[in-house]
Amino acid sequence: MKVCLLLYAAHATLVVWVALREARHPGRGFTWCVLATLLPFLGPAIYAVAARPVPRRPLARTAASAPIGHQSHLEHPLCATMASAIARLTGNPAVPGRVSVLTNGPEKYDRLLEALQRARRSIDIEYYIFRDDHVGRSVMRALIARAEAGVTVRFLRDGLGSRSLPHTAIAQMAAAGIQCRTFFPLRFPWLTRRLNHRDHCKIVVIDGEEAFVGGINVGDEYTGRCPRTGFWRDTHLHLTGPVVAQLAKVFQVNWAAATPDGHGQRKPRAARLAMLHAFRAQWMAEWGADLIQLHSEPETWFEAYVQTVESGPDTPAENVHHLFFLCLTGAHRTVDITTPYFVPDRDLVMALQSAALRGVRVRLLVPARVDHPIVGWASWTYYEELCNAGVEVYLYERGVLHAKVMTADDRVAVVGAANYDMRSFRLSYEIATVVYSQEAVRSLTDQFERDLADSTRLTAAGLRQRAPVPAWLQQAARVLAPLL
Numbered sequence: 001m002k003v004c005l006l007l008y009a010a011h012a013t014l015v016v017w018v019a020l021r022e023a024r025h026p027g028r029g030f031t032w033c034v035l036a037t038l039l040p041f042l043g044p045a046i047y048a049v050a051a052r053p054v055p056r057r058p059l060a061r062t063a064a065s066a067p068i069g070h071q072s073h074l075e076h077p078l079c080a081t082m083a084s085a086i087a088r089l090t091g092n093p094a095v096p097g098r099v100s101v102l103t104n105g106p107e108k109y110d111r112l113l114e115a116l117q118r119a120r121r122s123i124d125i126e127y128y129i130f131r132d133d134h135v136g137r138s139v140m141r142a143l144i145a146r147a148e149a150g151v152t153v154r155f156l157r158d159g160l161g162s163r164s165l166p167h168t169a170i171a172q173m174a175a176a177g178i179q180c181r182t183f184f185p186l187r188f189p190w191l192t193r194r195l196n197h198r199d200h201c202k203i204v205v206i207d208g209e210e211a212f213v214g215g216i217n218v219g220d221e222y223t224g225r226c227p228r229t230g231f232w233r234d235t236h237l238h239l240t241g242p243v244v245a246q247l248a249k250v251f252q253v254n255w256a257a258a259t260p261d262g263h264g265q266r267k268p269r270a271a272r273l274a275m276l277h278a279f280r281a282q283w284m285a286e287w288g289a290d291l292i293q294l295h296s297e298p299e300t301w302f303e304a305y306v307q308t309v310e311s312g313p314d315t316p317a318e319n320v321h322h323l324f325f326l327c328l329t330g331a332h333r334t335v336d337i338t339t340p341y342f343v344p345d346r347d348l349v350m351a352l353q354s355a356a357l358r359g360v361r362v363r364l365l366v367p368a369r370v371d372h373p374i375v376g377w378a379s380w381t382y383y384e385e386l387c388n389a390g391v392e393v394y395l396y397e398r399g400v401l402h403a404k405v406m407t408a409d410d411r412v413a414v415v416g417a418a419n420y421d422m423r424s425f426r427l428s429y430e431i432a433t434v435v436y437s438q439e440a441v442r443s444l445t446d447q448f449e450r451d452l453a454d455s456t457r458l459t460a461a462g463l464r465q466r467a468p469v470p471a472w473l474q475q476a477a478r479v480l481a482p483l484l
Contacts, residue, residue, distance in 0.1 A: 097241025105222035128161035129217035159185035181258035231399030243306040304437030312429035321425040331408040341419040356390035367401035377477035398454035
């Protein structure tokens with residue numbers, strides 16, 4: 001009996017310790033306490049490892065006041081308010097530039113390959129998912145060709161998202177002179193404090209003059225022609241101008257924190273050329289000419305002011321969370337949100353409800369098919385209360401919806417890799433791009449309207465009758481929401 005009491009006391013002490021550690025985040029603390037209770041001693045041990053703070057990246061910036069460059073050109077009240085707040089939060093002022101909106105994988109890959117072929121000095125490329133498939137090999141082929149031509153190429157991948165990328169692919173790039181690094185690689189023991197913190201960014205910077213950023217990784221599924229996934233809707237941006245320097249700084253921060261991939265010395269030129277020739281032959285045999293075809297029509301560019309918002313577990317504030325909250329509370333007329341994962345906290349739920357209640361037309365577009373079932377189940381628990389407040393909720397039925405876009409008042413757009421969930425707000429290293437441009441926002445809104453044509457609107461009454469899974473399973477998934 002004494003042993004049982006001692007074990008009970010020890011376990012209760014550990015649960016209280018978890019609760020006290022998470023006192024500033026009650027939702028997350030409740031979830032960890034539930035896990036600690038269900039898994040005596042093991043739960044607190046997992047928490048002790050997984051919830052430890054990660055070390056700050058060597059070049060991570062701190063929030064500071066910064067001069068608000070070109071503020072006089074941001075005349076709309078929402079633009080001026082957001083630009084000023086974001087500059088104080090991140091240190092990045094709104095800067096002029098040009099923006100091209102890319103709304104599918106083939107278009108993004110076409111523009112990316114064209115830009116890579118133009119590179120003369122440097123290429124920095126960073127992806128959460130980089131696959132060794134048709135699309136991935138086409139990009140690797142372009143990188144190898146530019147490296148052979150003397151361009152400095154740095155390749156950064158996430159250790160979890162790109163875990164399937166074989167060492168032979170890295171060796172081929174390294175043999176051509178490409179510098180390769182992995183962000184938080186998976187190594188034994190796999191349960192470490194870094195396992196839960198991933199580099200979710202998708203950034204390409206070329207010659208310090210143009211950049212690509214958004215939600216599209218590198219893989220066949222993003223073309224929308226992969227039988228395994230079917231049609232795929234996503235959004236990316238092609239940028240030029242001073243904002244490229246902001247993205248280059250984010251890449252440098254993540255590059256400095258990553259681990260070099262060791263693949264020996266650069267091979268002699270004859271060996272490198274033989275490997276490159278074999279690689280090209282393999283690519284041509286597998287690729288064909290039907291998946292990516294370079295566009296002949298000119299790219300559509302919009303003049304804009306642009307800011308980048310970087311966020312991660314080592315930044316002083318939850319920058320992406322602040323960004324979404326600013327947009328929702330500052331909008332006066334319209335807010336359109338497209339997100340593949342919708343598991344917000346109470347602050348954002350109330351911001352969405354409050355915006356709708358004060359007359360803002362708020363439309364939320366989410367996928368009918370979610371690739372992470374627990375996330376999908378948890379999402380369903382939010383829809384009825386949003387509909388009751390006047391938020392219009394739509395289910396995208398055509399295929400996979402992976403775009404992460406928010407527009408407000410036809411003036412401001414947020415495009416990035418961040419989702420509406422706690423993982424993007426607190427756990428992952430994220431990047432979002434804020435665009436101030438009526439023309440660019442109109443282009444994104446037009447795409448949103450086209451997506452609505454392939455969607456079904458949900459109603460509160462319909463939600464009470466519709467049950468994709470039992471309500472208790474949805475509520476159980478909701479309990480895990482702070483960790484999703």
